[in-house]
Amino acid sequence: xxxxxxxxxxxxxxxxxxLTDMQLGFGQYFSDHMFLMDYTxxxxxxxxxxxxxxxxxxxxxxxxxxxxxxxFEGMKAYRTTDGEAQLFLPERxxxxxxxxLERLSMPPLEPGQLLNAVRTLxxxxxxxxxxxxxxxxxxxxFVIATEAAFGVRPSSRYLFTIVLSPVGAYFQEGLQxxxxxxxxxxxxxxxxxxxxxxxxxxxxxxxxAQVEARAxxxxxxxxxDALERKYIEEVGSMNVxxxxxxxxxxxSLTGSILEGxxxxxxxxxxxxxxxxxxxxxxxxxxxxxxxxxxxxxxxFGTGTAAVISPIGGIRWxxxxxxxxxxxxxxxxxxxxxxxxxxxxxxxxxxxxxxxRI
Amino acid sequence: xxxxxxxxxxxxxxxxxxLTDMQLGFGQYFSDHMFLMDYTxxxxxxxxxxxxxxxxxxxxxxxxxxxxxxxFEGMKAYRTTDGEAQLFLPERxxxxxxxxLERLSMPPLEPGQLLNAVRTLxxxxxxxxxxxxxxxxxxxxFVIATEAAFGVRPSSRYLFTIVLSPVGAYFQEGLQxxxxxxxxxxxxxxxxxxxxxxxxxxxxxxxxAQVEARAxxxxxxxxxDALERKYIEEVGSMNVxxxxxxxxxxxSLTGSILEGxxxxxxxxxxxxxxxxxxxxxxxxxxxxxxxxxxxxxxxFGTGTAAVISPIGGIRWxxxxxxxxxxxxxxxxxxxxxxxxxxxxxxxxxxxxxxxRI
Numbered sequence: 001x002x003x004x005x006x007x008x009x010x011x012x013x014x015x016x017x018x019l020t021d022m023q024l025g026f027g028q029y030f031s032d033h034m035f036l037m038d039y040t041x042x043x044x045x046x047x048x049x050x051x052x053x054x055x056x057x058x059x060x061x062x063x064x065x066x067x068x069x070x071x072f073e074g075m076k077a078y079r080t081t082d083g084e085a086q087l088f089l090p091e092r093x094x095x096x097x098x099x100x101l102e103r104l105s106m107p108p109l110e111p112g113q114l115l116n117a118v119r120t121l122x123x124x125x126x127x128x129x130x131x132x133x134x135x136x137x138x139x140x141x142f143v144i145a146t147e148a149a150f151g152v153r154p155s156s157r158y159l160f161t162i163v164l165s166p167v168g169a170y171f172q173e174g175l176q177x178x179x180x181x182x183x184x185x186x187x188x189x190x191x192x193x194x195x196x197x198x199x200x201x202x203x204x205x206x207x208x209a210q211v212e213a214r215a216x217x218x219x220x221x222x223x224x225d226a227l228e229r230k231y232i233e234e235v236g237s238m239n240v241x242x243x244x245x246x247x248x249x250x251x252s253l254t255g256s257i258l259e260g261x262x263x264x265x266x267x268x269x270x271x272x273x274x275x276x277x278x279x280x281x282x283x284x285x286x287x288x289x290x291x292x293x294x295x296x297x298x299x300f301g302t303g304t305a306a307v308i309s310p311i312g313g314i315r316w317x318x319x320x321x322x323x324x325x326x327x328x329x330x331x332x333x334x335x336x337x338x339x340x341x342x343x344x345x346x347x348x349x350x351x352x353x354x355x356r357i
Numbered sequence: 358x359x360x361x362x363x364x365x366x367x368x369x370x371x372x373x374x375x376l377t378d379m380q381l382g383f384g385q386y387f388s389d390h391m392f393l394m395d396y397t398x399x400x401x402x403x404x405x406x407x408x409x410x411x412x413x414x415x416x417x418x419x420x421x422x423x424x425x426x427x428x429f430e431g432m433k434a435y436r437t438t439d440g441e442a443q444l445f446l447p448e449r450x451x452x453x454x455x456x457x458l459e460r461l462s463m464p465p466l467e468p469g470q471l472l473n474a475v476r477t478l479x480x481x482x483x484x485x486x487x488x489x490x491x492x493x494x495x496x497x498x499f500v501i502a503t504e505a506a507f508g509v510r511p512s513s514r515y516l517f518t519i520v521l522s523p524v525g526a527y528f529q530e531g532l533q534x535x536x537x538x539x540x541x542x543x544x545x546x547x548x549x550x551x552x553x554x555x556x557x558x559x560x561x562x563x564x565x566a567q568v569e570a571r572a573x574x575x576x577x578x579x580x581x582d583a584l585e586r587k588y589i590e591e592v593g594s595m596n597v598x599x600x601x602x603x604x605x606x607x608x609s610l611t612g613s614i615l616e617g618x619x620x621x622x623x624x625x626x627x628x629x630x631x632x633x634x635x636x637x638x639x640x641x642x643x644x645x646x647x648x649x650x651x652x653x654x655x656x657f658g659t660g661t662a663a664v665i666s667p668i669g670g671i672r673w674x675x676x677x678x679x680x681x682x683x684x685x686x687x688x689x690x691x692x693x694x695x696x697x698x699x700x701x702x703x704x705x706x707x708x709x710x711x712x713r714i
Contacts, residue, residue: 068558
């Protein structure tokens, strides 16, 4: 049985940014409250509470700063056109959070615990859900190790936190293709590592390539596998899809790739639309050859932040390979419209993906 | 020019643990003060200060919790037999810290900044340096990302912290061989990743194997390379050496292995002693074959925490391969005595490795 969530409301609500502004950006503003819960070995998860958003006080020897036990999730609450609020496939985030926790030798949450906490917190701060098309309330649950000790072993104490951030449209003028840089040196993850977990460790080593991509005029990194540096893994922090000669391909989950919630939903939609979609290893060479042969019809990334992100072209060493004349592809557009339509309640959710708050 | 370090002394010194006690453990107690310094884009490192040891206050959106920008160093202050205090090769820690920072897209420290901060802090808390043989004051400098935002990019703000912990002998009864488990599934790092940086990310994914090793009666993990799962990389968080038929071998620095300060000093000692020491790729098969042929004379790990850690045997799948009859080898003993002798001022430091505080 879950413990009741204690509530301490803020006496000083923040001035809200212009929530109708598409310039909200991503993760720049935070709502009035946050959810906290502690874990102690022997006692389990305890003291779930909602408190005013405030700094965390952590011993400088807290293990998270030294040995990286830190996992998170990313999800969104959407304001529907009828004024309600809803979540998109929160059960899948809960399942993935527990898989991430397990990989990092951290204690799992109890069934329903994440969803209950998210619903309660979003309800308290529901005025922070923006209404304009393309905006949403980004939800960031995360767990960090808080034991103050330097032995290299799993922590005996953890803190589970959820914060909320009203976010703008990922693309300020709707869907717009982005260029990506195929990374030849650095890698994101490897078989036997933490690539399939949503953990801080996967992002830390990826920043250098992200900086390099920006310098090359690209907005994201296209990651290749660590073993052969040949097979495509992800794009930035999104899963990636290629449409070649009417078939859609996405890298199979080999252990080093994150299993995206949006990836799963896109594959279900394609299946429903009778568009063949195959998850298998895809080499960069295969994609470049399809581009040269004129059969690479479109490419796009999928993730909670951008939903669908069309890819305008790939930079690889001294080449640049444009895709679909750098235009948004028909399939990318249809997927984006359908996904965001379901999320905002404009399209009836026949899939059971949404949960009202 | 470095900014002067502001000083705020504690009004409530802690009760010290029994500093002569070999049961101090590792990283369980922390001294009265800590060093802090901030970094802000455009302003650089600023406001170096020593303050009473206290929790850090960090926004829950601080990037360190989410994207893992966190690097650290490990060094020790030793009480010499004439009552002075000294550091061991601190310049190499400073160089490595800057290499780690660079890999994680974090700003480097200025030359001399780490050493100056360490000297000043250790001087303030010099009463915390234990005196008993085998004990020392462990020094943990670390840098974390503190900007509160969720975009995946390098932080614009960082916090540099140093804390001190009196630590006991790593082995309670002097040198004692430990068994290690060669890990068949998980990997620590891969070429193109962060393995050569001292960053939290390398430890996070390694904990699962460490738990597995403990369950198998071993105290450390022997890591194999991620590409072929064939070549030896490190043991736990130490570098590793094998003595085979009179020659000493240690894995070469391929980009996925940490360049240990103790590793470097051991190689210099061996060179000085005319013991052939070769850094090159070493396969686990080669070590197991040498063990079967009777030419594997000894094996040991090197690191700041344990200095020299003799290896009693290797567990690999369903086999257990004892080394040197599970006794401390002659070379391990001589290296340990020489290293700790120099560190404690019992042996004259002809190498220029030590720095008085």
